[in-house]
Amino acid sequence: MICTKCRDAxxxxxxxxxxxKQTQIAxxxxxxxxxxxxxxNPNIVTTQFRCSNGHRFEERSSWQCSCxxxxxxAVVTFIGEGAEA
Numbered sequence: 001m002i003c004t005k006c007r008d009a010x011x012x013x014x015x016x017x018x019x020x021k022q023t024q025i026a027x028x029x030x031x032x033x034x035x036x037x038x039x040x041n042p043n044i045v046t047t048q049f050r051c052s053n054g055h056r057f058e059e060r061s062s063w064q065c066s067c068x069x070x071x072x073x074a075v076v077t078f079i080g081e082g083a084e085a
Contacts, residue, residue, distance in 0.1 A: 001059075003051035005078060013051035020047045032067075039063070042071045054081045 006013040028040040041063045048058045057078045062071035 001049060003049075003053065003055050003057070004076065005055040005057075006051055006053055011053065013053045013055070015049050015051045018048040018050055018056075020045060022046070036066065038065050038067055038069070040065055040069050040071075044072055048079070050082070056080045056082055 001015045003013050003015055022045045023043045025042045027042070028038075030038050030040075032038060044060055044062050046058055046060050048056065050056045055078065057076055059074055059076045060072060061074040064070040
């Protein structure tokens, strides 16, 4: 993981994980007509980060089934600035 604010500014930083949470929705697991297993998992994983320059951001993502189904492509959102923990 690279801090996009630091990258865009041409600076370097160390990124630390602050925490991770996940929704708790039941997965849809099934086998198609060819016997291939599918796992359509609608759960979203949110991980928060802070870089050594104080930028805070989070990534929201989900798992991808072998067929390509996915609840959410990874999205990174800047959520503020604060002192390094």
